[in-house]
Amino acid sequence: MSSFHRASQSLRTHARMWYLIDAKDQKVGRLATFVVKLLQGKTKPIYHPAADVGDFVVIVNTQDVVFTGKKWNDKLYRHHTGYPGGLKEIKAKDLHAKDPREVLRKAIYGMLAKNNLRYTFMRRLYLYKDKKHPYKNNITQELTGPCKPAKKLQDYTPAEIENYPYKNLF
């Protein structure tokens, strides 16, 4: 530990990491909880809610993010403009068509603590709808998202398809 004097140790511990996450086939909510932990710095043992120990997160391929069930049609994002009769509703799929980054951004924004640090954390979040991002030189680590890709029909063996218990389910 000869060259690890206090200043450089502190620099290593308190440095902000840049993480790259691929959002392809990740469920929105589960990815958002994962990202929020990184942004707040809750993965670090030096965490303190008042100190700002969060990391930078770059998310690519947000256009390929997944909602389970019928949420693309059924989930409504609502806000009120303040004027009477001004309730604006937009379906998740329409919002995604307008801006593919918004769905994930809203999810993460809603999951962060509603305090003054939320703005700071959101500024450290970079969302990109496809693979291109300008932070190639900054990224320190690439992380995989929390959701495993769903098994497709081709991946099931014929024996598994035969024995799938669909006959006496109900």
Add this chain to the structure above:
Amino acid sequence: RGRAKNCFRVAIQRVEKGLQYAYRDRRTKKRDFRALWIQRINAATRAHGLAYSQFIKGIKLAGITLNRKMLSELAIHNADAFNQILNKAQEAL
């Protein structure tokens, strides 16, 4: 302006309130710090794939009686010792 620091009658009320808060917070301080230590230990153990709940269970089974304050301090300053404690906990599970 600033009557709470300039006028005796208002100031004495703020002082009383301040003393009440101090009394209450001497008790909440102990809770707050324990919560912080738990969050920090959770962060350190999850980095090695073990959740805080499992870690504490393993520690109890292994017979380590370190408290959470020391565990969190170890996790920050003395990673080698913390890793050894993690290993002992994982063995005991």
